[in-house]
Amino acid sequence: xxxxxxxxxxxxxxxxxxxxxGPRIAGLIVGDRNLFASLPQDTxxxxxxxxxxxxxxxxxxxxxxxxxxxxxPDDEPCAVTSVGDGLLVEASPDGAGIAKSIxxxxxxxxxxxxxxxxxxxxxxxTVAPWAITQFRPxxxxxxxxxxAGEGLQADRALVLWPYTDLGDPRLSFVDDRVMVDASAxxxxxxxxxxxxxxxxxxxxxGVRVRxxxxxxxxxxxxxxxxxxxxxxxERFCExxxxxxxxxxxxxxxxxxxxxxxxx
Numbered sequence: 079x080x081x082x083x084x085x086x087x088x089x090x091x092x093x094x095x096x097x098x099x100g101p102r103i104a105g106l107i108v109g110d111r112n113l114f115a116s117l118p119q120d121t122x123x124x125x126x127x128x129x130x131x132x133x134x135x136x137x138x139x140x141x142x143x144x145x146x147x148x149x150x151p152d153d154e155p156c157a158v159t160s161v162g163d164g165l166l167v168e169a170s171p172d173g174a175g176i177a178k179s180i181x182x183x184x185x186x187x188x189x190x191x192x193x194x195x196x197x198x199x200x201x202x203x204t205v206a207p208w209a210i211t212q213f214r215p216x217x218x219x220x221x222x223x224x225x226a227g228e229g230l231q232a233d234r235a236l237v238l239w240p241y242t243d244l245g246d247p248r249l250s251f252v253d254d255r256v257m258v259d260a261s262a263x264x265x266x267x268x269x270x271x272x273x274x275x276x277x278x279x280x281x282x283x284g285v286r287v288r289x290x291x292x293x294x295x296x297x298x299x300x301x302x303x304x305x306x307x308x309x310x311x312e313r314f315c316e317x318x319x320x321x322x323x324x325x326x327x328x329x330x331x332x333x334x335x336x337x338x339x340x341x
Contacts, residue, residue, distance in 0.1 A: 081105045081112065084158050086165055088184035091340040096135070100156045101167040101180040103136035103191075108285050108340065115212040115314035124149040126173065132212065134314065138178045138193045139208040141300035141320050147174045147205070164190075175199025188288075188338040195333075197326035206300050207321040207334035211289070212314045217282030219258040219308045219315060224275040226254070234273035237304035242267045248310065258308055260315040270304025270318075278306045278317050288339040289317055297322035 081094040083104050094105035094112075105112045114135045121129035130149045139148050150172035157168045164183035171177040176199070181192040193207045227233045236256065238244070246267055248259040256271060260280075276291040291305065299305050299320055309316040321334030 081107075084165065086182065086184065088189060088340075089186055090188060093182055093189065095158055095165055095167050095180075095182070096133075096156070097158055098155050099131075099133070099153050101138055101169050101178055102133065102152070103180065103182070104133070105135065106287070106340070111283060111285075113213055113280075113282055113285060113287065115214050117212065117314060120313065122149055124151065126151070128153075132314075134212045136180075136191070136209070136211045138180055138195070139210055140176060140178075140195055140205040141208040141323070142206075143300075147176070147203075148208075150174050150176070152178075171196075171198040174203075176203070176205070185337075188340045191336045191338060193321075193334045193336070194331055195326070196331040197328055200328055202325050202327050204323055204325045205332070206323045207332060208300075208318065209289075209320075209334060209336055210316055210318045211280075211287075212316050213260075213280050213282060213287075215311070215313065215315050216261045217280050217315060219256075219260060219310070219317065220279040220281075221256040221258075221269070221271045221306055221308060222275050222277040223254045223256060223271050224273055235271070235303065237270040237272055237302045237307075239268040241265065242269060258310055258315075260310050263312060264310075266309070266311050268307065268309040270301055270307035272299070272303030272305065274306050276306060276319075278308065278319065280315065280317050286339075286341050287317075288341075289319060290337045290339070291319045291321075291335065294322050299323060 117134040
């Protein structure tokens with residue numbers, strides 16, 4: 079399989095980092111298969127007269143989802159440098175004055191993926207790093223709600239987007255998990271979990287990719303607290319995580335780490 083970019087090999091998989099746009103991870107290779115979606119023609123409309131190109135793979139956005147900020151095109155070349163055993167991918171500030179970078183380091187069972195957002199504008203902004211991975215459809219998503227606590231107060235939540243139908247047969251609940259079947263046809267659907275233990279998984283072609291984050295129980299998160307989310311579309315399946323909402327003064331940064339386990 080040929081993908082344009084810089085390839086880095088790990089113990090259980092390889093990653094291909096884009097150079098001509100981004101910061102993006104274009105490929106997650108296990109054996110001879112790329113588990114990531116390839117979407118060269120898919121775009122989103124933006125307020126700028128230029129489309130946002132989805133492309134597929136792993137990208138870094140900022141939440142909350144406001145087109146004037148979130149949908150800034152990332153079509154310019156990135157700086158890719160080796161840092162220890164890993165790679166650092168850095169983009170110039172976009173039209174909203176936000177610079178994004180992604181650093182990847184291999185581990186014994188997968189990858190550490192660090193996302194950094196920097197405010198290069200002239201005014202404070204309130205944003206959260208939003209890490210989105212577009213997989214090929216045909217698999218199954220599992221979102222961990224976290225185990226129920228004790229007492230009388232609500233401690234977990236299922237978050238729904240307006241186009242999501244709770245009667246959708248692809249959506250199910252098993253123990254403390256939310257399951258979404260991305261192998262069956264159907265309309266677009268998105269769900270998230272709040273009060274979770276920060277784990278989401280996607281299983282495709284016998285390979286399981288688990289993304290884990292650390293959730294700050296004292297922090298505010300976008301999307302009603304849903305720090306782990308999935309969006310299912312006929313052409314791809316997204317597994318998404320968010321960092322806390324932070325007010326960034328000019329020059330300030332915020333970071334968000336995902337641990338990927340590939341098995």
